[in-house]
Amino acid sequence: MRNADAVWAIVDQKSPAFFELSDRVWDTPETNYEEHRSVAEHLLQLEAEGFRVERNIAGIPTAVMGEAGEGGPVIAILGEYDALPGLSQEAGVAEERPLISGGNGHGCGHNLLGSGSMLAAAAVKDYLAVNGLEGRVRYYGCPAEEGGSSKGFMVRAGVFDDVDIAISWHPAAFSGVNNPISLACSEMNFHFSGRASHAAATPHLGRSALDAVELMNVGVNYMREHMPTTARVHYAITDAGGSAPNVVQARATVRYLVRARSLPELLALVARVRKIAEGAALMTETVMRQEIVSGEANLMGNAPLEECMHGQLERLGPAVFDDSDKAIARKFQATFLPEDISSSYARFHLKPKKDEPLCDLIVPLYAGDGSMVGSTDVGSVSWVVPTVQMRGATYAIGTPGHSWQLVAQGKLPAAHKGMAHAAKVIAGTAIELILNPTLIAAAKADQRARLDGNPFVNPIPDDVMPPIPPASSGSGKA
Numbered sequence: 001m002r003n004a005d006a007v008w009a010i011v012d013q014k015s016p017a018f019f020e021l022s023d024r025v026w027d028t029p030e031t032n033y034e035e036h037r038s039v040a041e042h043l044l045q046l047e048a049e050g051f052r053v054e055r056n057i058a059g060i061p062t063a064v065m066g067e068a069g070e071g072g073p074v075i076a077i078l079g080e081y082d083a084l085p086g087l088s089q090e091a092g093v094a095e096e097r098p099l100i101s102g103g104n105g106h107g108c109g110h111n112l113l114g115s116g117s118m119l120a121a122a123a124v125k126d127y128l129a130v131n132g133l134e135g136r137v138r139y140y141g142c143p144a145e146e147g148g149s150s151k152g153f154m155v156r157a158g159v160f161d162d163v164d165i166a167i168s169w170h171p172a173a174f175s176g177v178n179n180p181i182s183l184a185c186s187e188m189n190f191h192f193s194g195r196a197s198h199a200a201a202t203p204h205l206g207r208s209a210l211d212a213v214e215l216m217n218v219g220v221n222y223m224r225e226h227m228p229t230t231a232r233v234h235y236a237i238t239d240a241g242g243s244a245p246n247v248v249q250a251r252a253t254v255r256y257l258v259r260a261r262s263l264p265e266l267l268a269l270v271a272r273v274r275k276i277a278e279g280a281a282l283m284t285e286t287v288m289r290q291e292i293v294s295g296e297a298n299l300m301g302n303a304p305l306e307e308c309m310h311g312q313l314e315r316l317g318p319a320v321f322d323d324s325d326k327a328i329a330r331k332f333q334a335t336f337l338p339e340d341i342s343s344s345y346a347r348f349h350l351k352p353k354k355d356e357p358l359c360d361l362i363v364p365l366y367a368g369d370g371s372m373v374g375s376t377d378v379g380s381v382s383w384v385v386p387t388v389q390m391r392g393a394t395y396a397i398g399t400p401g402h403s404w405q406l407v408a409q410g411k412l413p414a415a416h417k418g419m420a421h422a423a424k425v426i427a428g429t430a431i432e433l434i435l436n437p438t439l440i441a442a443a444k445a446d447q448r449a450r451l452d453g454n455p456f457v458n459p460i461p462d463d464v465m466p467p468i469p470p471a472s473s474g475s476g477k478a
Contacts, residue, residue: 003127003435004315004428010123011424018122018423019416021045022115026091026410029083029104029111032148033468035062038081042114042141049122051139058157060150060466064141065159066118068125072134073440075124075430076160076385078168078378079117080110080145089407094331096404105407109171112394112410114141116169116419120426127431135434138163142377147187147257148467149294151377152460155384163385164440165305165433168378169422171415172391173344173399175318176363177310180301180382180389183232183259184266185375186459187293190216190277194286196250206248207285210241213252216280220256220273231269232259255293259375263297263457293467295459297379300450304442305388305429310365312428319393319421321358325414329357329396332405341398358414359393383456386443388429392422 021041028037039062046053051066088103089096106112121139128135140159144150160166170178192213197206220233227233234257241249258273260266274290281288321329333341345352348367353360381387395409395418409415433440 003431004312007123007127007427007431008316008424010126011119011420011427014119014122015416015420015423017045018115018119019419021118022111022416022419023411025081025111025114026106029106031083031085031104032144032146033060033062033150033466035082035143038062039064039141039143042079042081042118045118046139049125051125057140058154058159060143060153061468062143063150063154066121066139067136069128069136070134072136073164073434073437074136074138074162075433076138076140076163076166077117077121077426077430078140078142078151078166078381079114080142081114082110082143082146082148084108084146084402087402087404087407089404091408091411092328093408094335105404106410107402107404107407108146109394109406109410109415110145112171112415112419113169116392116423117426119420119423120430123423123427124430127427128434133434137430144466145377147294149296149377149380149460150466152294152296152380152458153466155380156458156460156462160381160385165443166381166385166387167389167426167429168387169390169392169426171394171418173393173395173397174348174359174361174363174391175393175421176313176348176367176391177306177365178389178391179366179368180299180306182299182373182379183230183261183375184263184296184298184379184459185257185259186266186270186295187255187257188270189238189253189255189291189293191253191289191291192251192281192286193289194248194250194284197248199246199248203248208248209252209286210249212280212284212286212288213237213254215283216254216277219276219279223272223276227269228260228265230261231265233257233273261298263459266459267457292461292464296375296377297383297456297459299376299379300382300387300447302386302388302443302446304439304446305386306365308432308439309388309390309425309429312425312432313362313390316421316424316428318360318362319418321414321417325412325417326357328412329414332396332409333357333398335405336398336400340400344398357396359397363391380458383451386447390422390425392418394418
């Protein structure tokens with residue numbers, strides 16, 4: 001039996017237990033740094049598989065690492081399990097039907113992501129043991145990807161310093177190697193402090209922090225014409241200073257998320273946004289304080305790893321979905337806009353297929369121009385370890401990201417099939433790397449060449465700590 005076939009067979013044998021793990025995590029959706037029940041489920045599964053377990057990775061209570069094997073190269077397989085707020089949804093139902101009003105939901109498929117990554121790691125563990133091979137596989141359970149940037153804090157803590165290769169995946173509408181393009185980002189609060197006063201009797205004595213926030217937003221909006229077209233800036237007023245219009249608001253806070261194609265471009269744009277904030281404070285005679293919350297580097301590609309993973313995908317072929325899977329997917333597609341479906345194909349320069357609700361192909365290597373991308377904290381890992389990711393087809397083509405439709409599909413048989421398919425590709429890639437040291441050497445050489453004259457600067461400053469909340473009291477259950 002070929003190496004890939006053997007490890008794929010192990011994935012098939014182990015899959016049912018990991019489908020159950022994914023479903024349990026789906027049942028208890030938890031947001032940034034509050035994933036206590038989710039990480040507990042992952043810990044139980046790691047221990048059941050016989051991994052050597054480390055808790056509280058990088059001082060983060062909801063981060064975990066499980067290792068197996070001895071000697072040889074260290075292959076890290078990255079998983080996630082955080083959910084999103086406000087996306088509670090009944091499973092399998094093609095209409096918006098929250099389980100809990102305002103509750104959380106797995107609108108990015110991270111219940112599948114973490115479970116599928118651990119399934120791959122478990123298969124690699126067993127393959128190494130059965131064949132008496134040197135090599136270590138590690139599963140990293142990483143919380144708070146959705147705006148919490150936990151991997152950036154883990155990078156800063158040196159968690160990946162002895163790792164040779166990192167592999168990950170993400171649920172998607174199509175299967176293929178992830179085109180390594182993402183936006184570096186920085187999320188920060190701008191706190192303004194002024195002076196309260198009676199808005200009618202003594203307005204001249206007040207200094208409005210809310211005015212400062214509004215002026216800052218106007219300034220940033222004018223800046224949009226004069227920044228790179230690939231950059232993005234978003235904001236939300238998180239504290240308007242109160243609800244009484246007859247009070248000059250003495251405090252106000254706006255949170256900004258600044259994104260750019262590269263780290264140098266990001267740092268320059270953040271500096272410009274800060275100048276605008278300082279100008280708003282000057283105009284209103286208020287005091288501004290900037291607070292960085294999180295940050296992520298853009299993804300760094302690695303051609304040898306991407307070609308290796310694409311080879312595994314080509315040998316395995318796409319995930320196989322049956323008529324029942326397709327019938328359910330069509331029900332969900334009926335809730336999408338036509339543009340949702342056409343845009344999904346256009347992202348990878350694929351010709352739309354009529355009446356094909358689920359992916360039946362492997363996306364060509366490096367398909368897509370990166371014009372529609374977000375941010376991921378895997379980007380920070382990719383600057384310190386050669387890294388590769390894949391997309392795994394787990395939901396109907398056209399499903400909007402971060403939507404109730406995506407949540408609703410998270411426990412369907414098609415989601416499980418796509419998760420197992422991704423686990424096979426990851427496990428096969430890991431085994432090929434362990435058996436071929438020259439491939440690991442080529443990946444490291446590729447990364448060194450990309451870093452030459454382009455050193456890594458972690459967007460998270462050394463004095464910024466993860467925003468870990470007090471011990472969970474059970475909030476977020478849905």
